[in-house]
Amino acid sequence: MFSFCLDRNVKSVIKLISEYRLTLNRATRFFSVRFFSLLCLMSVAGCSQIPDNLTxxxxxxxxxxxxxxxxxxxxxxxxxxxxxxxTIVRVDNLQTKSRIELVNFDLMSSTRPKVSDNSDGRFRIYVNGFLDPEIYQQxxxxxxxxxxxxxxxxxxxxxELLxxxxxAQAIHLWKEQMSDDELIRMQHDLWRHHPSYYHQRLGLRYYYLNDTNQKKRSNKQRQKKANKGAKYEIHTTDSKKVN
Incomplete structure (x- = not known):
């Protein structure tokens, strides 16, 4: 009886924890979605602006x-x-200038190159002063x-190419964009604490507790059957000996 009550109480506690985490993580999910949407809007807004030195x-x-x-x-x-x-192909540092060779791509409204698998060709630019190839990387x-x-x-x-x-009057080196894999990983990190994440983990534990208790009950039932069978065999053997 005590075991049954304890098992019932454990189930009740687990259910309460599950409901609490479900409510808590709905709020987390809500703010995560809003944060990610705001981040995307800020990125789009930032990308639409032309750098001052290129206007x-x-x-x-x-x-x-x-x-x-x-x-x-x-x-x-x-x-x-x-x-x-x-996109930069190479940087050559001359005595007073730097020469950059680029693969040409059409520009977005922000003047950032739209990098793709198609290009019309290459061009070169000359910039006064030294440009570090470790910064202006390929x-x-x-x-x-x-x-x-x-x-x-x-x-x-x-x-041979012409x-x-x-x-150059002005140049702008663009920050590297996140790859698709990195964006997916970022989304996953934001959504990792959604309700189903905890629900699945809690569900596994709940299943484990139920499964453990069920195994204990099954073992007790098998033990009882085995004991009954043993008594029956002893009784049968004794009766045969009497005869």
């Missing part, structure tokens, strides 16, 4: 990479202004505002 007065004509590529062998006007972007996204100068002949492997060249 130009309204109405300023900017020449696209594609239009320059079509007339690459022709001399461009000295005041041809461009705002391009891409694969990082960079945007530039500057004027066109004479194209340069170069190679990619054994293939590179459009930009004298």
């Amino acid at each position: 130009v007065p309204e109405g300023t004509q900017l020449t696209s990479y594609q239009s320059v590529l079509q007339n690459l062998e022709k001399k461009q006007p000295a005041d041809t202004l461009v705002r391009w972007g891409g 694969g990082r996204s960079l945007s530039v505002l500057g004027t066109l100068t004479k194209s340069e002949l170069g190679q990619v492997g054994e293939h 590179f459009p060249v930009v004298n």
Whole structure:
């Protein structure tokens, strides 16, 4: 009787804890979702802003990479202004300047390069001063505002290319974005404490307690049957001996 009452009390306590955690984690889930949504909105808002050093007065004509590529062998006007972007291939430090070679990509509204598996080609930029290759690493996204100068002949492997060249007035090195896996992991961390997480863990413990008690009862029942069988065998044996 005492064992039955204890088991019943344990079940009641577990049920109360489960309900408490369910209520608590509904609130956690609510704030986690709101926090993640706010984070996404802040990211979108941040991405839509053009860096100050890359802004130009309204109405300023900017020449696209594609239009320059079509007339690459022709001399461009000295005041041809461009705002391009891409991913860094290499950085070469010259005596007074640094040369950056980039794979060109179209720009978002923020002027950040839209990196994809398609590109129209490459270009080079010249920046006054020293740029550390450990910071301006291969694969990082960079945007530039500057004027066109004479194209340069170069190679990619054994293939010769004519590179459009930009004298940089300003450059912007973009922060690395989180990968899809990192975003999923972040979502998982925010949602890890949702009700089902605790419910599953508590459910396993509840099942374990029930299963343990059930095994104890089953063992007692088997023991009783075994004892009854033993008594029956003893009685039968004794009767045979009398006969």
